[in-house]
Amino acid sequence: MTRIVQIVPFIGPGSGVAGVAWNLERQFRALGATVERYTFEDARQGKSSKWPKARLLRRFARGWRVVWLSTVGTARVRRFLAERPEAISICHNDLLAGDVYVDHGVILASMRARGNPAWLMLRNPFHIFIHLRDRYRYRGRTHRAVVALSRQDVAELHHAYGRVRPPVVVIPNGVDLDRFRPPTPQERREARAALRLGDEERVAVFVGHEFHRKGLDVAIEGLRHAPSVLLLIVGGSDEIIAEANAAAQAVGVGTRVLFVGPRYDLGPFLAAADMFVLPSAYEANALVVLEALASGLPVVTTRVGFAPEVVADGDNGFLVERDARVVGERLEQLALLSDDDLVEWGRRARASVEPYSWRAVAQRYLDLVAELQAERRVRSARDAARGASG
Template sequence: MSLPSLSPVEHSGLARQKLRIAVLNRTFSSTGGGAERYSIALVEQLSAAHEVHVFAQEIDHHWPGVSYHRISAPLRKPRWVNQLWFATATWWATRRGFDVVHSHENTWHGNVQTVHVLPVKYNLLHGISGWRLLLRWIKVVTSPRLLTYLGLERLRYVARPGRQVVVTSGSLQAIMAASYPACKEMVSVVTPGITMPAQAVTPALKREARALLGLPAQARCLLFAGNDYRKKGLQALLEAMVHLPSDVVLAVVGNPAHIPAFRVQAEACKLGARVFFLGSLKDVGPAYTAVDGLVHPTLEDTFAMVVLEAMAYGLPVVVSGPRYCGISGLLQDGVNAMILEDPRDANKLAQLIQQVLGQPALQGRLMQGATEFARHYQWREIALQQEALYFAALAASKAAGSAQ
């Protein structure tokens, strides 16, 4: 489904209508990950024109004009119980008084639903048949956890007047159409966006950023950023580091809970002095400023917001192919990124990194291509796409109500 098109007159009329919007996100913090940063950026953009209310269990964000509502979490674990609690509590809190309820979570309510991850149904059932499919269904029906997730998801994508389903990439759109064909006509793509840095990265700024983060001043520095180190491919990257020159170091940004296990791997690979685990950063900007390139050998990303953010800083990037990473379907190999077809192939990954670091002409071409690409995905434009969907959802709901 393409985004609703509005004539200048229609857009002008709608722009005068101030919406009351509820945004649902269990974790509303910039350290939560790409999905959380996506939600936060839209709230910041849209709050300039609309009344925005955030409903979350964890809130580490403050923005002028935004109202925050903390949802209780009596049981954090098991997670499926907390998910059901959050869905129920936010339904009760937003059941009336809002023009738009925008959910970034697996909930049955909300007339706008943004999907950041692969559907549970797809992960469980895609590509299996026969007796394996039967065994999988037995596993599902005997698991309260899986039944809850699947049940919420099925209700989330039920077609109803005014419902809009937003996905972050074309590859995820195709998966949604295969998993839930009935919602195909409701689905639109609204990619993540970026805010271009206020100034170009200079050698002086790079030195300052490295000093701030404790990174060596003279080394060639790569960046890995992701909260799920395993899913985002850190294992293969550490294996690739073994084949790179000793002056190449790696900064790892993300969930500190994963550091101990991967520190063991780094030590086993004799990389202890070359890998810097920085943990979660509230502002990843200094990391993008400090390094010479981003490596993202992800095994699963519906888009990969960190790649777009790195490109905004003019960084050359090495990233998994479209089979594994949504943004790669928009990129050109050797023009604005280096595409790694198999993210588990550490040898090939090392070769691509060496090409980028060892060929100044290629590095310059990738840096220029990255910046040009990123300029087309700025948050102010992305927010207008999202706003158009809000008005489309509201108009469809009103039309359905008038027809009854």
């Protein structure tokens, strides 16, 4: 039986790295594999840790956790894996261990996308640590294979680190096609009523917490060129929501912007919308783009991450430059479609992600695991033969 250990700081339903590992774990088990997990709590060996309340201290604590996991946590997980020599291990973030490493983002690429990468790296020494750690990771022998989440991410890896020693395999993120689906007419009416939206309003939804990198400012300014569109914004913190609201008021679109704050369940907000917008500067593979498409929403997004591989420009959405006018014009183009035409765009959006169910993605990981197991058996047989001849 296939035995897998997933190494991940945190795991659970939702978005981000934790959600990816959680979905893979469920599907691995459904496909017959035995799965264990090794998390930050396992590395802490039962010791509790308090999270500081002050924002600056929380940022420092997050950075220090990365350093601790990369050093002490790595030593501990290696001992854990040594007790499971038959398992294939899949590492997500921070720890320097595992047969397979899943690249969830290149720190230098993210800094470049935000502008002035040297200054951004210097102002946060933890970013420098991550870059140097990952340079060691990709150019050394820590892992037997690397999974990139898109073809574009492969190029980012080579751009940031030069030669990548382990073979790189592209396996995108998946989407829960049962959880994210086009709403029924009743679900759509209820979702809109909860937000006090009328039937006639055309609504674009934006989802994300890092407003600057995700391009919320571009989407807000784009409303000046999309007079028929209301922008629904999910995510953020009190501080950055206040800043974004002030920006919307400054450009004269404040009455067409609705902030709902962070939400775990995106379903009602996707059900209430007619389209999705994400003019992001950098993504390895934005889960929310897949979730929006699966929900039957045409997307307006930049050519980052996996988007160019799943969005067919003019068919299930638009691939755009990070330019407010262009973003706004594309949103308005969708807003002016008839209801029947918008439904057809939504049908094509849904069809475009049906090959990327979490079950199908997990099977691709298991195919990679089988290759690594076969290589291990060949190597063990060769070493045994050498020992016998010696």
